[in-house]
Amino acid sequence: MPGIDLINEIRRLRFEHDRMTQQALADKVQVSRQTIIALESGRYAPSLVLAMRIARVFDQPVESVFQLTDENFPEE
Template sequence: MPSKEQGTLTNQIRRFRFEHDEMTQQTLASQVGVTRQTIIALESGKYAPSLLLALRIARAFDVRVEDIFQLVEES
Protein backbone atom coordinates (compact mmCIF):
# COMPACT_ATOMS: atom_id res chain seq x y z
CA MET A 1 0.00 0.00 0.00
CA PRO A 2 1.48 3.39 -0.97
CA SER A 3 2.19 5.71 1.93
CA LYS A 4 0.60 9.13 2.09
CA GLU A 5 2.99 12.00 1.56
CA GLN A 6 3.32 13.85 4.85
CA GLY A 7 4.56 17.34 5.34
CA THR A 8 4.00 20.75 6.77
CA LEU A 9 3.07 23.77 4.70
CA THR A 10 5.18 26.81 5.53
CA ASN A 11 4.94 30.27 4.04
CA GLN A 12 6.78 33.53 3.57
CA ILE A 13 3.74 35.83 3.56
CA ARG A 14 5.03 38.04 6.36
CA ARG A 15 8.43 38.47 4.66
CA PHE A 16 6.79 39.40 1.36
CA ARG A 17 4.48 41.89 3.09
CA PHE A 18 7.46 43.66 4.64
CA GLU A 19 9.36 43.64 1.36
CA HIS A 20 6.36 45.35 -0.27
CA ASP A 21 6.46 48.66 1.61
CA GLU A 22 5.53 46.98 4.90
CA MET A 23 2.09 46.07 3.57
CA THR A 24 -0.40 45.55 6.37
CA GLN A 25 -2.32 42.34 6.91
CA GLN A 26 -5.52 44.28 6.22
CA THR A 27 -4.23 45.59 2.89
CA LEU A 28 -3.25 42.11 1.73
CA ALA A 29 -6.56 40.70 2.96
CA SER A 30 -8.49 43.31 0.97
CA GLN A 31 -6.44 42.64 -2.16
CA VAL A 32 -7.06 38.88 -2.07
CA GLY A 33 -10.66 38.95 -0.81
CA VAL A 34 -10.35 37.51 2.70
CA THR A 35 -10.43 38.84 6.26
CA ARG A 36 -7.42 40.05 8.21
CA GLN A 37 -7.99 37.09 10.55
CA THR A 38 -7.44 34.72 7.61
CA ILE A 39 -4.09 36.36 6.86
CA ILE A 40 -3.13 36.05 10.54
CA ALA A 41 -4.06 32.34 10.51
CA LEU A 42 -2.06 31.78 7.30
CA GLU A 43 1.03 33.54 8.63
CA SER A 44 0.94 31.57 11.87
CA GLY A 45 0.54 28.25 10.04
CA LYS A 46 -2.88 27.53 11.56
CA TYR A 47 -4.60 27.51 8.18
CA ALA A 48 -3.62 26.11 4.78
CA PRO A 49 -4.94 28.19 1.89
CA SER A 50 -7.05 26.89 -0.94
CA LEU A 51 -5.30 26.77 -4.29
CA LEU A 52 -7.30 29.80 -5.41
CA LEU A 53 -6.25 31.82 -2.37
CA ALA A 54 -2.60 30.78 -2.75
CA LEU A 55 -2.70 31.96 -6.36
CA ARG A 56 -4.29 35.28 -5.37
CA ILE A 57 -1.63 35.88 -2.71
CA ALA A 58 1.16 35.08 -5.18
CA ARG A 59 -0.40 37.46 -7.71
CA ALA A 60 -0.60 40.22 -5.08
CA PHE A 61 3.19 40.00 -4.71
CA ASP A 62 3.84 39.25 -8.40
CA VAL A 63 5.69 36.00 -7.58
CA ARG A 64 5.15 32.28 -8.06
CA VAL A 65 3.12 30.31 -5.51
CA GLU A 66 6.19 28.24 -4.62
CA ASP A 67 8.09 31.43 -3.75
CA ILE A 68 5.62 31.98 -0.90
CA PHE A 69 4.49 28.48 0.09
CA GLN A 70 6.76 25.49 0.73
CA LEU A 71 6.01 21.90 1.68
CA VAL A 72 8.49 20.75 4.33
CA GLU A 73 8.83 16.98 4.31
CA GLU A 74 8.44 15.19 7.63
CA SER A 75 10.43 12.02 8.19
Protein backbone atom coordinates in the same frame (compact mmCIF):
# COMPACT_ATOMS: atom_id res chain seq x y z
CA MET B 1 -2.00 14.89 6.95
CA PRO B 2 0.34 14.14 9.82
CA GLY B 3 3.96 15.11 9.38
CA ILE B 4 3.30 17.59 6.58
CA ASP B 5 3.59 21.32 7.15
CA LEU B 6 3.07 24.25 4.85
CA ILE B 7 5.37 27.17 5.52
CA ASN B 8 5.04 30.55 3.89
CA GLU B 9 6.84 33.81 3.25
CA ILE B 10 3.80 36.07 3.52
CA ARG B 11 5.05 38.22 6.39
CA ARG B 12 8.45 38.76 4.76
CA LEU B 13 6.86 39.61 1.42
CA ARG B 14 4.46 42.07 3.05
CA PHE B 15 7.37 43.93 4.61
CA GLU B 16 9.29 43.93 1.32
CA HIS B 17 6.25 45.50 -0.36
CA ASP B 18 6.19 48.82 1.50
CA ARG B 19 5.28 47.17 4.80
CA MET B 20 1.87 46.15 3.47
CA THR B 21 -0.55 45.62 6.33
CA GLN B 22 -2.38 42.38 6.93
CA GLN B 23 -5.63 44.23 6.25
CA ALA B 24 -4.36 45.58 2.91
CA LEU B 25 -3.36 42.08 1.80
CA ALA B 26 -6.67 40.67 3.02
CA ASP B 27 -8.55 43.29 0.99
CA LYS B 28 -6.52 42.52 -2.14
CA VAL B 29 -7.23 38.77 -1.95
CA GLN B 30 -10.80 39.13 -0.62
CA VAL B 31 -10.44 37.39 2.75
CA SER B 32 -10.56 38.59 6.35
CA ARG B 33 -7.56 39.91 8.23
CA GLN B 34 -8.00 36.95 10.58
CA THR B 35 -7.37 34.61 7.63
CA ILE B 36 -4.08 36.36 6.88
CA ILE B 37 -3.11 36.13 10.56
CA ALA B 38 -3.88 32.39 10.56
CA LEU B 39 -1.89 31.88 7.35
CA GLU B 40 1.16 33.75 8.66
CA SER B 41 1.13 31.81 11.91
CA GLY B 42 0.81 28.46 10.12
CA ARG B 43 -2.58 27.63 11.63
CA TYR B 44 -4.34 27.61 8.26
CA ALA B 45 -3.46 26.15 4.86
CA PRO B 46 -4.91 28.16 1.99
CA SER B 47 -6.95 26.82 -0.88
CA LEU B 48 -5.13 26.69 -4.19
CA VAL B 49 -7.10 29.71 -5.40
CA LEU B 50 -6.16 31.77 -2.34
CA ALA B 51 -2.51 30.73 -2.61
CA MET B 52 -2.50 31.83 -6.24
CA ARG B 53 -4.14 35.17 -5.39
CA ILE B 54 -1.56 35.86 -2.69
CA ALA B 55 1.31 34.93 -5.02
CA ARG B 56 -0.10 37.23 -7.70
CA VAL B 57 -0.23 40.19 -5.28
CA PHE B 58 3.50 39.79 -4.68
CA ASP B 59 4.27 38.93 -8.32
CA GLN B 60 5.82 35.63 -7.21
CA PRO B 61 5.30 32.01 -8.21
CA VAL B 62 3.19 30.11 -5.68
CA GLU B 63 6.14 27.90 -4.71
CA SER B 64 8.13 31.01 -3.72
CA VAL B 65 5.40 32.04 -1.29
CA PHE B 66 4.41 28.60 0.04
CA GLN B 67 6.65 25.59 0.63
CA LEU B 68 5.57 22.11 1.59
CA THR B 69 7.77 20.46 4.21
CA ASP B 70 7.61 16.88 5.36
CA GLU B 71 10.44 15.36 7.36
CA ASN B 72 9.17 11.85 6.58
CA PHE B 73 9.03 12.43 2.82
CA PRO B 74 12.35 11.47 1.22
CA GLU B 75 13.83 13.87 -1.30
CA GLU B 76 14.75 12.43 -4.65
